[in-house]
Amino acid sequence: MSTPEDQAPLGAAADDASPPSGEARIEDGSRHESDARQAGNGSLETPKDPRDALSPAVRRLVRQFDLDITGIHGTGPSGRIRVGDVMNLLGGRTDSGKRDAPPRLAIDGDAAEPSDGAGLKDDAELAAGAELAANAAARELTVPAAIGAPASAAAPLSTVFDCDLSRVLAHRKKLRGENVELLTTSYVLTALASALDAVPEITAGQPPRFGVHVTSADGTLRWALLDVAAVDWDAALDERVRAVDAALRANFDADVAAANLLVHHYGEIGCVLAAPTPLGEGHTASVGIGRVRREVVVRTVDGAETPRLAARCYLTLSFLADRVPLHHANRALADAVRTLETWPD
Structure with a gap:
Protein backbone atom coordinates (compact mmCIF):
# COMPACT_ATOMS: atom_id res chain seq x y z
CA MET A 1 0.00 0.00 0.00
CA SER A 2 1.51 3.26 -1.02
CA THR A 3 1.22 6.56 0.70
CA PRO A 4 0.75 9.99 -0.89
CA GLU A 5 4.42 10.54 -0.36
CA ASP A 6 5.25 7.44 -2.44
CA GLN A 7 2.99 8.60 -5.31
CA ALA A 8 4.48 12.10 -5.48
CA PRO A 9 6.85 12.88 -8.39
CA LEU A 10 10.56 12.87 -7.66
CA GLY A 11 11.72 16.09 -6.10
CA ALA A 12 8.18 17.22 -5.26
CA ALA A 13 6.93 17.76 -1.78
CA ALA A 14 3.97 15.81 -0.55
CA ASP A 15 1.77 18.95 -0.44
CA ASP A 16 2.50 19.63 -4.13
CA ALA A 17 1.00 16.33 -5.20
CA SER A 18 -2.62 17.38 -4.52
CA PRO A 19 -4.02 20.86 -4.27
CA PRO A 20 -5.47 22.16 -1.01
CA SER A 21 -9.06 21.26 -0.33
CA GLY A 22 -10.22 24.85 -0.97
CA GLU A 23 -8.66 24.90 -4.42
CA ALA A 24 -10.22 21.53 -5.17
CA ARG A 25 -13.65 22.93 -4.41
CA ILE A 26 -13.03 25.88 -6.69
CA GLU A 27 -11.88 23.60 -9.49
CA ASP A 28 -14.85 21.29 -8.99
CA GLY A 29 -17.20 24.26 -8.93
CA SER A 30 -15.76 25.53 -12.19
CA ARG A 31 -16.21 22.11 -13.74
CA HIS A 32 -19.84 21.92 -12.64
CA GLU A 33 -20.47 25.43 -13.93
CA SER A 34 -18.98 24.49 -17.27
CA ASP A 35 -21.17 21.40 -17.40
CA ALA A 36 -24.21 23.51 -16.60
CA ARG A 37 -23.40 25.89 -19.46
CA GLN A 38 -23.09 23.03 -21.90
CA ALA A 39 -26.30 21.39 -20.70
CA GLY A 40 -28.32 24.59 -20.89
CA ASN A 41 -26.66 26.05 -24.00
CA GLY A 42 -26.46 29.33 -22.16
CA SER A 43 -24.86 31.12 -19.31
CA LEU A 44 -25.65 30.32 -15.69
CA GLU A 45 -27.65 33.26 -14.36
CA THR A 46 -27.93 34.40 -10.80
CA PRO A 47 -31.63 34.38 -9.64
CA LYS A 48 -33.06 37.89 -9.78
CA ASP A 49 -35.39 39.63 -7.35
CA ALA A 149 -70.80 58.16 12.36
CA PRO A 150 -74.06 60.07 12.85
CA ALA A 151 -75.16 62.28 9.99
CA SER A 152 -74.20 65.92 10.35
CA ALA A 153 -77.70 67.01 9.35
CA ALA A 154 -80.77 64.83 9.82
CA ALA A 155 -82.71 64.08 6.65
CA PRO A 156 -86.31 65.38 6.79
CA LEU A 157 -89.24 63.00 7.02
CA SER A 158 -92.69 63.61 5.53
CA THR A 159 -96.19 62.87 6.71
CA VAL A 160 -98.83 62.80 3.96
CA PHE A 161 -102.60 63.34 4.17
CA ASP A 162 -105.19 63.08 1.41
CA CYS A 163 -107.52 66.01 1.98
CA ASP A 164 -111.07 66.44 0.67
CA LEU A 165 -111.47 70.06 -0.45
CA SER A 166 -115.06 69.73 -1.65
CA ARG A 167 -116.46 72.01 1.04
CA VAL A 168 -113.69 74.55 0.52
CA LEU A 169 -114.40 74.73 -3.21
CA ALA A 170 -118.12 75.04 -2.53
CA HIS A 171 -117.36 78.01 -0.26
CA ARG A 172 -115.17 79.58 -2.94
CA LYS A 173 -117.96 79.17 -5.47
CA LYS A 174 -120.39 80.86 -3.10
CA LEU A 175 -118.05 83.84 -2.60
CA ARG A 176 -117.42 84.05 -6.31
CA GLY A 177 -121.11 84.77 -6.69
CA GLU A 178 -120.46 87.80 -4.47
CA ASN A 179 -117.56 88.87 -6.70
CA VAL A 180 -115.04 87.71 -4.08
CA GLU A 181 -112.25 85.50 -5.40
CA LEU A 182 -110.11 83.70 -2.80
CA LEU A 183 -107.06 81.58 -3.44
CA THR A 184 -107.11 77.94 -2.42
CA THR A 185 -103.75 78.67 -0.80
CA SER A 186 -105.46 81.10 1.58
CA TYR A 187 -107.77 78.39 2.88
CA VAL A 188 -104.88 76.03 3.59
CA LEU A 189 -102.86 78.76 5.33
CA THR A 190 -105.85 79.66 7.50
CA ALA A 191 -106.34 76.04 8.58
CA LEU A 192 -102.62 75.50 9.05
CA ALA A 193 -102.12 78.58 11.23
CA SER A 194 -104.81 77.38 13.64
CA ALA A 195 -103.32 73.86 13.78
CA LEU A 196 -99.83 75.12 14.62
CA ASP A 197 -101.03 76.48 17.96
CA ALA A 198 -100.90 72.91 19.31
CA VAL A 199 -97.44 72.16 17.86
CA PRO A 200 -95.34 75.31 18.39
CA GLU A 201 -92.02 73.49 17.84
CA ILE A 202 -92.69 73.46 14.10
CA THR A 203 -91.96 77.20 14.05
CA ALA A 204 -89.49 77.09 16.95
CA GLY A 205 -92.06 78.52 19.36
CA GLN A 206 -92.54 81.69 17.31
CA PRO A 207 -95.78 82.92 15.68
CA PRO A 208 -95.95 81.44 12.17
CA ARG A 209 -94.50 83.53 9.37
CA PHE A 210 -95.24 81.70 6.16
CA GLY A 211 -92.91 81.96 3.19
CA VAL A 212 -95.38 80.94 0.48
CA HIS A 213 -94.11 79.48 -2.79
CA VAL A 214 -96.92 79.41 -5.37
CA THR A 215 -96.54 77.76 -8.78
CA SER A 216 -99.25 78.45 -11.33
CA ALA A 217 -100.46 76.10 -14.06
CA ASP A 218 -98.06 77.66 -16.59
CA GLY A 219 -95.08 77.14 -14.27
CA THR A 220 -94.81 80.74 -13.07
CA LEU A 221 -93.27 80.95 -9.61
CA ARG A 222 -94.11 83.64 -7.07
CA TRP A 223 -93.23 84.14 -3.44
CA ALA A 224 -95.21 85.82 -0.71
CA LEU A 225 -94.66 86.47 2.99
CA LEU A 226 -97.55 86.07 5.41
CA ASP A 227 -97.18 87.03 9.07
CA VAL A 228 -100.16 85.52 10.89
CA ALA A 229 -99.69 87.99 13.73
CA ALA A 230 -101.24 90.60 11.42
CA VAL A 231 -104.49 88.60 11.18
CA ASP A 232 -107.32 88.70 13.73
CA TRP A 233 -107.60 85.05 14.72
CA ASP A 234 -110.52 85.69 17.04
CA ALA A 235 -112.75 86.52 14.07
CA ALA A 236 -115.04 83.98 12.43
CA LEU A 237 -113.48 81.50 10.02
CA ASP A 238 -115.01 83.21 6.99
CA GLU A 239 -113.54 86.56 8.02
CA ARG A 240 -110.16 85.04 8.81
CA VAL A 241 -109.73 83.46 5.39
CA ARG A 242 -110.64 86.76 3.73
CA ALA A 243 -108.04 88.57 5.85
CA VAL A 244 -105.40 85.93 5.06
CA ASP A 245 -106.14 86.19 1.34
CA ALA A 246 -105.86 90.00 1.39
CA ALA A 247 -102.55 89.88 3.29
CA LEU A 248 -101.19 87.20 0.96
CA ARG A 249 -102.01 89.13 -2.21
CA ALA A 250 -100.54 92.32 -0.73
CA ASN A 251 -97.21 90.61 -0.06
CA PHE A 252 -96.55 88.77 -3.29
CA ASP A 253 -92.95 89.11 -4.48
CA ALA A 254 -91.89 90.19 -1.00
CA ASP A 255 -88.65 89.06 0.64
CA VAL A 256 -89.30 85.82 2.53
CA ALA A 257 -86.07 85.84 4.52
CA ALA A 258 -88.06 86.49 7.71
CA ALA A 259 -90.22 83.37 7.22
CA ASN A 260 -89.98 80.48 9.67
CA LEU A 261 -92.05 77.97 7.67
CA LEU A 262 -92.07 77.52 3.90
CA VAL A 263 -95.32 76.50 2.19
CA HIS A 264 -94.98 75.08 -1.33
CA HIS A 265 -98.21 75.18 -3.34
CA TYR A 266 -97.67 73.44 -6.66
CA GLY A 267 -101.04 74.36 -8.14
CA GLU A 268 -101.74 72.45 -11.33
CA ILE A 269 -98.24 71.02 -11.74
CA GLY A 270 -95.79 68.91 -9.82
CA CYS A 271 -96.24 66.35 -7.09
CA VAL A 272 -95.62 66.57 -3.36
CA LEU A 273 -95.07 62.82 -2.94
CA ALA A 274 -91.77 62.42 -4.79
CA ALA A 275 -89.61 63.77 -1.95
CA PRO A 276 -89.78 66.02 1.12
CA THR A 277 -90.46 69.64 0.25
CA PRO A 278 -87.44 71.92 0.72
CA LEU A 279 -86.87 73.38 4.17
CA GLY A 280 -85.72 76.95 4.56
CA GLU A 281 -82.34 77.70 6.06
CA GLY A 282 -82.51 77.05 9.79
CA HIS A 283 -86.14 75.90 9.54
CA THR A 284 -87.62 72.83 11.18
CA ALA A 285 -90.37 71.96 8.69
CA SER A 286 -92.10 72.83 5.44
CA VAL A 287 -95.56 72.24 3.96
CA GLY A 288 -96.51 70.97 0.51
CA ILE A 289 -99.88 71.46 -1.22
CA GLY A 290 -100.56 69.29 -4.26
CA ARG A 291 -102.87 69.99 -7.17
CA VAL A 292 -106.61 69.52 -6.78
CA ARG A 293 -107.87 66.41 -8.53
CA ARG A 294 -111.40 65.12 -9.12
CA GLU A 295 -112.27 61.53 -8.28
CA VAL A 296 -115.23 59.39 -7.32
CA VAL A 297 -115.46 58.48 -3.64
CA VAL A 298 -117.97 56.47 -1.67
CA ARG A 299 -119.72 58.24 1.21
CA THR A 300 -122.21 56.92 3.69
CA VAL A 301 -125.37 59.02 3.54
CA ASP A 302 -128.32 58.10 5.76
CA GLY A 303 -126.78 54.70 6.37
CA ALA A 304 -126.30 53.93 2.70
CA GLU A 305 -123.08 54.04 0.71
CA THR A 306 -123.36 56.59 -2.07
CA PRO A 307 -120.76 57.39 -4.74
CA ARG A 308 -120.07 61.04 -5.36
CA LEU A 309 -117.49 63.25 -7.06
CA ALA A 310 -114.95 64.78 -4.68
CA ALA A 311 -112.17 67.36 -5.03
CA ARG A 312 -109.05 66.12 -3.27
CA CYS A 313 -105.40 67.05 -2.88
CA TYR A 314 -102.39 65.81 -0.98
CA LEU A 315 -101.00 67.83 1.91
CA THR A 316 -97.56 67.03 3.23
CA LEU A 317 -95.54 68.18 6.21
CA SER A 318 -91.79 67.60 5.89
CA PHE A 319 -89.94 67.95 9.19
CA LEU A 320 -86.75 67.16 11.09
CA ALA A 321 -87.51 64.22 13.36
CA ASP A 322 -84.94 65.29 15.95
CA ARG A 323 -86.90 68.52 16.50
CA VAL A 324 -90.50 67.50 15.84
CA PRO A 325 -91.81 64.08 16.98
CA LEU A 326 -93.71 62.19 14.31
CA HIS A 327 -96.95 62.10 16.29
CA HIS A 328 -96.79 65.89 16.71
CA ALA A 329 -96.31 66.35 12.96
CA ASN A 330 -99.25 64.05 12.29
CA ARG A 331 -101.39 65.94 14.78
CA ALA A 332 -100.67 69.32 13.19
CA LEU A 333 -101.48 68.16 9.68
CA ALA A 334 -104.52 66.16 10.80
CA ASP A 335 -105.98 69.24 12.53
CA ALA A 336 -105.47 71.33 9.39
CA VAL A 337 -107.11 68.67 7.21
CA ARG A 338 -110.05 68.42 9.60
CA THR A 339 -110.64 72.17 9.39
CA LEU A 340 -110.59 72.08 5.58
CA GLU A 341 -112.86 69.05 5.28
CA THR A 342 -115.45 70.53 7.65
CA TRP A 343 -115.35 74.08 6.29
CA PRO A 344 -118.69 75.76 6.98
CA ASP A 345 -120.96 76.70 4.08
Whole structure:
Protein backbone atom coordinates (compact mmCIF):
# COMPACT_ATOMS: atom_id res chain seq x y z
CA MET A 1 0.00 0.00 0.00
CA SER A 2 1.51 3.26 -1.02
CA THR A 3 1.22 6.56 0.70
CA PRO A 4 0.75 9.99 -0.89
CA GLU A 5 4.42 10.54 -0.36
CA ASP A 6 5.25 7.44 -2.44
CA GLN A 7 2.99 8.60 -5.31
CA ALA A 8 4.48 12.10 -5.48
CA PRO A 9 6.85 12.88 -8.39
CA LEU A 10 10.56 12.87 -7.66
CA GLY A 11 11.72 16.09 -6.10
CA ALA A 12 8.18 17.22 -5.26
CA ALA A 13 6.93 17.76 -1.78
CA ALA A 14 3.97 15.81 -0.55
CA ASP A 15 1.77 18.95 -0.44
CA ASP A 16 2.50 19.63 -4.13
CA ALA A 17 1.00 16.33 -5.20
CA SER A 18 -2.62 17.38 -4.52
CA PRO A 19 -4.02 20.86 -4.27
CA PRO A 20 -5.47 22.16 -1.01
CA SER A 21 -9.06 21.26 -0.33
CA GLY A 22 -10.22 24.85 -0.97
CA GLU A 23 -8.66 24.90 -4.42
CA ALA A 24 -10.22 21.53 -5.17
CA ARG A 25 -13.65 22.93 -4.41
CA ILE A 26 -13.03 25.88 -6.69
CA GLU A 27 -11.88 23.60 -9.49
CA ASP A 28 -14.85 21.29 -8.99
CA GLY A 29 -17.20 24.26 -8.93
CA SER A 30 -15.76 25.53 -12.19
CA ARG A 31 -16.21 22.11 -13.74
CA HIS A 32 -19.84 21.92 -12.64
CA GLU A 33 -20.47 25.43 -13.93
CA SER A 34 -18.98 24.49 -17.27
CA ASP A 35 -21.17 21.40 -17.40
CA ALA A 36 -24.21 23.51 -16.60
CA ARG A 37 -23.40 25.89 -19.46
CA GLN A 38 -23.09 23.03 -21.90
CA ALA A 39 -26.30 21.39 -20.70
CA GLY A 40 -28.32 24.59 -20.89
CA ASN A 41 -26.66 26.05 -24.00
CA GLY A 42 -26.46 29.33 -22.16
CA SER A 43 -24.86 31.12 -19.31
CA LEU A 44 -25.65 30.32 -15.69
CA GLU A 45 -27.65 33.26 -14.36
CA THR A 46 -27.93 34.40 -10.80
CA PRO A 47 -31.63 34.38 -9.64
CA LYS A 48 -33.06 37.89 -9.78
CA ASP A 49 -35.39 39.63 -7.35
CA PRO A 50 -38.94 39.26 -8.86
CA ARG A 51 -39.57 42.93 -8.11
CA ASP A 52 -36.90 43.89 -10.63
CA ALA A 53 -39.20 42.80 -13.46
CA LEU A 54 -42.01 45.12 -12.33
CA SER A 55 -42.88 48.43 -13.91
CA PRO A 56 -42.52 51.57 -11.75
CA ALA A 57 -46.29 51.78 -11.37
CA VAL A 58 -46.58 48.19 -10.15
CA ARG A 59 -43.61 48.56 -7.79
CA ARG A 60 -45.17 51.65 -6.29
CA LEU A 61 -48.47 49.84 -5.69
CA VAL A 62 -46.68 46.84 -4.20
CA ARG A 63 -44.85 49.08 -1.76
CA GLN A 64 -47.82 51.33 -1.04
CA PHE A 65 -50.15 48.44 -0.17
CA ASP A 66 -47.47 46.11 1.20
CA LEU A 67 -48.34 43.33 -1.26
CA ASP A 68 -46.76 39.89 -1.70
CA ILE A 69 -46.17 39.58 -5.43
CA THR A 70 -45.39 35.85 -5.33
CA GLY A 71 -49.10 35.09 -5.47
CA ILE A 72 -49.93 37.50 -8.30
CA HIS A 73 -50.55 35.98 -11.71
CA GLY A 74 -49.25 38.33 -14.36
CA THR A 75 -51.26 38.81 -17.51
CA GLY A 76 -48.64 40.77 -19.40
CA PRO A 77 -46.09 39.49 -21.93
CA SER A 78 -44.02 36.61 -20.49
CA GLY A 79 -46.18 36.69 -17.38
CA ARG A 80 -45.27 40.26 -16.49
CA ILE A 81 -47.40 41.72 -13.70
CA ARG A 82 -49.50 44.69 -14.75
CA VAL A 83 -51.28 47.38 -12.76
CA GLY A 84 -54.62 45.66 -13.34
CA ASP A 85 -53.28 42.43 -11.84
CA VAL A 86 -52.30 44.28 -8.68
CA MET A 87 -55.62 46.13 -8.47
CA ASN A 88 -57.46 42.80 -8.55
CA LEU A 89 -55.74 41.90 -5.29
CA LEU A 90 -56.28 45.18 -3.47
CA GLY A 91 -59.88 44.47 -2.42
CA GLY A 92 -59.99 45.31 1.27
CA ARG A 93 -56.30 46.17 1.63
CA THR A 94 -55.46 49.28 3.61
CA ASP A 95 -53.03 51.85 2.31
CA SER A 96 -49.72 51.39 4.14
CA GLY A 97 -48.86 55.03 3.55
CA LYS A 98 -45.65 54.19 1.66
CA ARG A 99 -45.91 56.43 -1.35
CA ASP A 100 -42.41 56.08 -2.80
CA ALA A 101 -41.32 53.01 -4.70
CA PRO A 102 -38.21 51.24 -3.28
CA PRO A 103 -34.93 52.07 -4.97
CA ARG A 104 -34.10 49.70 -7.81
CA LEU A 105 -30.57 48.44 -8.33
CA ALA A 106 -29.20 48.55 -11.85
CA ILE A 107 -29.05 45.14 -13.52
CA ASP A 108 -27.88 43.92 -16.90
CA GLY A 109 -31.44 43.41 -18.05
CA ASP A 110 -32.16 47.14 -17.85
CA ALA A 111 -30.30 47.79 -21.05
CA ALA A 112 -32.34 45.15 -22.86
CA GLU A 113 -35.75 46.61 -21.94
CA PRO A 114 -37.69 47.89 -24.98
CA SER A 115 -37.47 51.61 -25.57
CA ASP A 116 -40.35 51.98 -28.03
CA GLY A 117 -42.68 53.88 -25.72
CA ALA A 118 -42.15 51.60 -22.73
CA GLY A 119 -41.30 54.54 -20.52
CA LEU A 120 -44.41 56.40 -21.57
CA LYS A 121 -46.49 53.31 -20.94
CA ASP A 122 -45.04 53.01 -17.46
CA ASP A 123 -45.88 56.64 -16.79
CA ALA A 124 -49.45 56.06 -17.91
CA GLU A 125 -49.69 52.95 -15.74
CA LEU A 126 -48.24 54.89 -12.85
CA ALA A 127 -50.85 57.63 -13.15
CA ALA A 128 -53.70 55.17 -13.58
CA GLY A 129 -52.49 52.98 -10.76
CA ALA A 130 -52.08 55.91 -8.39
CA GLU A 131 -55.62 57.07 -9.11
CA LEU A 132 -57.10 53.59 -8.65
CA ALA A 133 -55.12 53.07 -5.48
CA ALA A 134 -56.23 56.39 -4.05
CA ASN A 135 -59.85 55.56 -4.80
CA ALA A 136 -59.55 52.14 -3.21
CA ALA A 137 -57.92 53.58 -0.12
CA ALA A 138 -60.57 56.28 0.13
CA ARG A 139 -63.34 53.68 -0.03
CA GLU A 140 -61.63 51.56 2.58
CA LEU A 141 -61.15 54.46 4.96
CA THR A 142 -64.28 56.52 4.48
CA VAL A 143 -67.11 54.01 4.03
CA PRO A 144 -66.91 52.57 7.57
CA ALA A 145 -66.72 56.09 8.98
CA ALA A 146 -69.80 57.15 7.01
CA ILE A 147 -71.71 54.11 8.28
CA GLY A 148 -70.68 54.40 11.90
CA ALA A 149 -70.80 58.16 12.36
CA PRO A 150 -74.06 60.07 12.85
CA ALA A 151 -75.16 62.28 9.99
CA SER A 152 -74.20 65.92 10.35
CA ALA A 153 -77.70 67.01 9.35
CA ALA A 154 -80.77 64.83 9.82
CA ALA A 155 -82.71 64.08 6.65
CA PRO A 156 -86.31 65.38 6.79
CA LEU A 157 -89.24 63.00 7.02
CA SER A 158 -92.69 63.61 5.53
CA THR A 159 -96.19 62.87 6.71
CA VAL A 160 -98.83 62.80 3.96
CA PHE A 161 -102.60 63.34 4.17
CA ASP A 162 -105.19 63.08 1.41
CA CYS A 163 -107.52 66.01 1.98
CA ASP A 164 -111.07 66.44 0.67
CA LEU A 165 -111.47 70.06 -0.45
CA SER A 166 -115.06 69.73 -1.65
CA ARG A 167 -116.46 72.01 1.04
CA VAL A 168 -113.69 74.55 0.52
CA LEU A 169 -114.40 74.73 -3.21
CA ALA A 170 -118.12 75.04 -2.53
CA HIS A 171 -117.36 78.01 -0.26
CA ARG A 172 -115.17 79.58 -2.94
CA LYS A 173 -117.96 79.17 -5.47
CA LYS A 174 -120.39 80.86 -3.10
CA LEU A 175 -118.05 83.84 -2.60
CA ARG A 176 -117.42 84.05 -6.31
CA GLY A 177 -121.11 84.77 -6.69
CA GLU A 178 -120.46 87.80 -4.47
CA ASN A 179 -117.56 88.87 -6.70
CA VAL A 180 -115.04 87.71 -4.08
CA GLU A 181 -112.25 85.50 -5.40
CA LEU A 182 -110.11 83.70 -2.80
CA LEU A 183 -107.06 81.58 -3.44
CA THR A 184 -107.11 77.94 -2.42
CA THR A 185 -103.75 78.67 -0.80
CA SER A 186 -105.46 81.10 1.58
CA TYR A 187 -107.77 78.39 2.88
CA VAL A 188 -104.88 76.03 3.59
CA LEU A 189 -102.86 78.76 5.33
CA THR A 190 -105.85 79.66 7.50
CA ALA A 191 -106.34 76.04 8.58
CA LEU A 192 -102.62 75.50 9.05
CA ALA A 193 -102.12 78.58 11.23
CA SER A 194 -104.81 77.38 13.64
CA ALA A 195 -103.32 73.86 13.78
CA LEU A 196 -99.83 75.12 14.62
CA ASP A 197 -101.03 76.48 17.96
CA ALA A 198 -100.90 72.91 19.31
CA VAL A 199 -97.44 72.16 17.86
CA PRO A 200 -95.34 75.31 18.39
CA GLU A 201 -92.02 73.49 17.84
CA ILE A 202 -92.69 73.46 14.10
CA THR A 203 -91.96 77.20 14.05
CA ALA A 204 -89.49 77.09 16.95
CA GLY A 205 -92.06 78.52 19.36
CA GLN A 206 -92.54 81.69 17.31
CA PRO A 207 -95.78 82.92 15.68
CA PRO A 208 -95.95 81.44 12.17
CA ARG A 209 -94.50 83.53 9.37
CA PHE A 210 -95.24 81.70 6.16
CA GLY A 211 -92.91 81.96 3.19
CA VAL A 212 -95.38 80.94 0.48
CA HIS A 213 -94.11 79.48 -2.79
CA VAL A 214 -96.92 79.41 -5.37
CA THR A 215 -96.54 77.76 -8.78
CA SER A 216 -99.25 78.45 -11.33
CA ALA A 217 -100.46 76.10 -14.06
CA ASP A 218 -98.06 77.66 -16.59
CA GLY A 219 -95.08 77.14 -14.27
CA THR A 220 -94.81 80.74 -13.07
CA LEU A 221 -93.27 80.95 -9.61
CA ARG A 222 -94.11 83.64 -7.07
CA TRP A 223 -93.23 84.14 -3.44
CA ALA A 224 -95.21 85.82 -0.71
CA LEU A 225 -94.66 86.47 2.99
CA LEU A 226 -97.55 86.07 5.41
CA ASP A 227 -97.18 87.03 9.07
CA VAL A 228 -100.16 85.52 10.89
CA ALA A 229 -99.69 87.99 13.73
CA ALA A 230 -101.24 90.60 11.42
CA VAL A 231 -104.49 88.60 11.18
CA ASP A 232 -107.32 88.70 13.73
CA TRP A 233 -107.60 85.05 14.72
CA ASP A 234 -110.52 85.69 17.04
CA ALA A 235 -112.75 86.52 14.07
CA ALA A 236 -115.04 83.98 12.43
CA LEU A 237 -113.48 81.50 10.02
CA ASP A 238 -115.01 83.21 6.99
CA GLU A 239 -113.54 86.56 8.02
CA ARG A 240 -110.16 85.04 8.81
CA VAL A 241 -109.73 83.46 5.39
CA ARG A 242 -110.64 86.76 3.73
CA ALA A 243 -108.04 88.57 5.85
CA VAL A 244 -105.40 85.93 5.06
CA ASP A 245 -106.14 86.19 1.34
CA ALA A 246 -105.86 90.00 1.39
CA ALA A 247 -102.55 89.88 3.29
CA LEU A 248 -101.19 87.20 0.96
CA ARG A 249 -102.01 89.13 -2.21
CA ALA A 250 -100.54 92.32 -0.73
CA ASN A 251 -97.21 90.61 -0.06
CA PHE A 252 -96.55 88.77 -3.29
CA ASP A 253 -92.95 89.11 -4.48
CA ALA A 254 -91.89 90.19 -1.00
CA ASP A 255 -88.65 89.06 0.64
CA VAL A 256 -89.30 85.82 2.53
CA ALA A 257 -86.07 85.84 4.52
CA ALA A 258 -88.06 86.49 7.71
CA ALA A 259 -90.22 83.37 7.22
CA ASN A 260 -89.98 80.48 9.67
CA LEU A 261 -92.05 77.97 7.67
CA LEU A 262 -92.07 77.52 3.90
CA VAL A 263 -95.32 76.50 2.19
CA HIS A 264 -94.98 75.08 -1.33
CA HIS A 265 -98.21 75.18 -3.34
CA TYR A 266 -97.67 73.44 -6.66
CA GLY A 267 -101.04 74.36 -8.14
CA GLU A 268 -101.74 72.45 -11.33
CA ILE A 269 -98.24 71.02 -11.74
CA GLY A 270 -95.79 68.91 -9.82
CA CYS A 271 -96.24 66.35 -7.09
CA VAL A 272 -95.62 66.57 -3.36
CA LEU A 273 -95.07 62.82 -2.94
CA ALA A 274 -91.77 62.42 -4.79
CA ALA A 275 -89.61 63.77 -1.95
CA PRO A 276 -89.78 66.02 1.12
CA THR A 277 -90.46 69.64 0.25
CA PRO A 278 -87.44 71.92 0.72
CA LEU A 279 -86.87 73.38 4.17
CA GLY A 280 -85.72 76.95 4.56
CA GLU A 281 -82.34 77.70 6.06
CA GLY A 282 -82.51 77.05 9.79
CA HIS A 283 -86.14 75.90 9.54
CA THR A 284 -87.62 72.83 11.18
CA ALA A 285 -90.37 71.96 8.69
CA SER A 286 -92.10 72.83 5.44
CA VAL A 287 -95.56 72.24 3.96
CA GLY A 288 -96.51 70.97 0.51
CA ILE A 289 -99.88 71.46 -1.22
CA GLY A 290 -100.56 69.29 -4.26
CA ARG A 291 -102.87 69.99 -7.17
CA VAL A 292 -106.61 69.52 -6.78
CA ARG A 293 -107.87 66.41 -8.53
CA ARG A 294 -111.40 65.12 -9.12
CA GLU A 295 -112.27 61.53 -8.28
CA VAL A 296 -115.23 59.39 -7.32
CA VAL A 297 -115.46 58.48 -3.64
CA VAL A 298 -117.97 56.47 -1.67
CA ARG A 299 -119.72 58.24 1.21
CA THR A 300 -122.21 56.92 3.69
CA VAL A 301 -125.37 59.02 3.54
CA ASP A 302 -128.32 58.10 5.76
CA GLY A 303 -126.78 54.70 6.37
CA ALA A 304 -126.30 53.93 2.70
CA GLU A 305 -123.08 54.04 0.71
CA THR A 306 -123.36 56.59 -2.07
CA PRO A 307 -120.76 57.39 -4.74
CA ARG A 308 -120.07 61.04 -5.36
CA LEU A 309 -117.49 63.25 -7.06
CA ALA A 310 -114.95 64.78 -4.68
CA ALA A 311 -112.17 67.36 -5.03
CA ARG A 312 -109.05 66.12 -3.27
CA CYS A 313 -105.40 67.05 -2.88
CA TYR A 314 -102.39 65.81 -0.98
CA LEU A 315 -101.00 67.83 1.91
CA THR A 316 -97.56 67.03 3.23
CA LEU A 317 -95.54 68.18 6.21
CA SER A 318 -91.79 67.60 5.89
CA PHE A 319 -89.94 67.95 9.19
CA LEU A 320 -86.75 67.16 11.09
CA ALA A 321 -87.51 64.22 13.36
CA ASP A 322 -84.94 65.29 15.95
CA ARG A 323 -86.90 68.52 16.50
CA VAL A 324 -90.50 67.50 15.84
CA PRO A 325 -91.81 64.08 16.98
CA LEU A 326 -93.71 62.19 14.31
CA HIS A 327 -96.95 62.10 16.29
CA HIS A 328 -96.79 65.89 16.71
CA ALA A 329 -96.31 66.35 12.96
CA ASN A 330 -99.25 64.05 12.29
CA ARG A 331 -101.39 65.94 14.78
CA ALA A 332 -100.67 69.32 13.19
CA LEU A 333 -101.48 68.16 9.68
CA ALA A 334 -104.52 66.16 10.80
CA ASP A 335 -105.98 69.24 12.53
CA ALA A 336 -105.47 71.33 9.39
CA VAL A 337 -107.11 68.67 7.21
CA ARG A 338 -110.05 68.42 9.60
CA THR A 339 -110.64 72.17 9.39
CA LEU A 340 -110.59 72.08 5.58
CA GLU A 341 -112.86 69.05 5.28
CA THR A 342 -115.45 70.53 7.65
CA TRP A 343 -115.35 74.08 6.29
CA PRO A 344 -118.69 75.76 6.98
CA ASP A 345 -120.96 76.70 4.08
